[in-house]
Amino acid sequence: MASLLDPSARGRVILVGAGPGDPGLLTVRAVEALRQADVLVHDGLVDSRVLDLAPQAHRISVAKQRARHTLSQDAINALIVAHVKTGAIVVRLKGGDPFIFGRGGEEVEAVRAAGLPVEVVPGVSAALGAAAEAMLPLTHRDWSSAVSFVAGQCKGLSDQDWSGLAGKGRTLVIYMGVANCPAIADKLMADGVAPDMPVAVLERATLEGHRAIRTLLADLGDLVEREKVKSPAIIVVGEVVRLSDAEDKLVQWARMAEAAQ
Numbered sequence: 001m002a003s004l005l006d007p008s009a010r011g012r013v014i015l016v017g018a019g020p021g022d023p024g025l026l027t028v029r030a031v032e033a034l035r036q037a038d039v040l041v042h043d044g045l046v047d048s049r050v051l052d053l054a055p056q057a058h059r060i061s062v063a064k065q066r067a068r069h070t071l072s073q074d075a076i077n078a079l080i081v082a083h084v085k086t087g088a089i090v091v092r093l094k095g096g097d098p099f100i101f102g103r104g105g106e107e108v109e110a111v112r113a114a115g116l117p118v119e120v121v122p123g124v125s126a127a128l129g130a131a132a133e134a135m136l137p138l139t140h141r142d143w144s145s146a147v148s149f150v151a152g153q154c155k156g157l158s159d160q161d162w163s164g165l166a167g168k169g170r171t172l173v174i175y176m177g178v179a180n181c182p183a184i185a186d187k188l189m190a191d192g193v194a195p196d197m198p199v200a201v202l203e204r205a206t207l208e209g210h211r212a213i214r215t216l217l218a219d220l221g222d223l224v225e226r227e228k229v230k231s232p233a234i235i236v237v238g239e240v241v242r243l244s245d246a247e248d249k250l251v252q253w254a255r256m257a258e259a260a261q
Helices: 028-036 073-084 104-113 126-133 178-190 217-226 239-243 249-260
Strands: 012-017 039-042 058-061 089-094 118-121 144-151 169-175 198-203 211-216 233-237
Touching (some): 012 073, 028 089, 028 118, 039 073, 178 233, 211 217, 217 249
Parallel strands (some): 012 089, 012 118, 039 058, 039 089
Antiparallel strands (some): 198 211
16 A cells, blocks of 8 residues: 655644654654644644644644643544545554554544544653653563553543553553542552552653652552643553652652651
């Protein structure tokens, strides 16, 4: 099958993963797609330096924040289809990877339902970029043989079954979980994860001002409040956290408390 990146092919959609933030982590194929774009429909968290790789494109921001969306997903789908029908090359630029909590699957369905061609260019997912920066191996022969990705802000969090996703020999990566940290910690402990399981919070990975901090599961909610952690941030639960460069904030706070006595 010929690539949709063929410059002679008009009226198509290319879903592109923008990676975790740093433009240097874009794939070569992603850069090629950006250079061909007539219309760039992009997420709000995409770094401006990535957008600048498509100076010729008409930019449309469809930024989403918790409980506040510029456009609904149905409206975004309709917007993409409408521009493609004019013969434009539409690049839908999504943070991380389009198929990991990026609603890329829904957008592919909508474009295909309209009878239009679509290609997906994968990106470095936020979890992979954040973990690499923090020297945190998500799997390790001695410590973890399984890794799971979950969304921390899904509806009905308390009703979801996360049992078996975290614990000895397993790593759990939680996207979009900062606002729900206390509930997430309580849920995992209720499902049998030890309160002293190491947890890392990886904030603004690969971008200026990034932080990698760690504590124990029982302290997760308090850590996020004490350190004033803001999104975007990834939470990693598992023994592999001990191998990372993340700063141990619980030890730091304990030393400060001793010094104050």
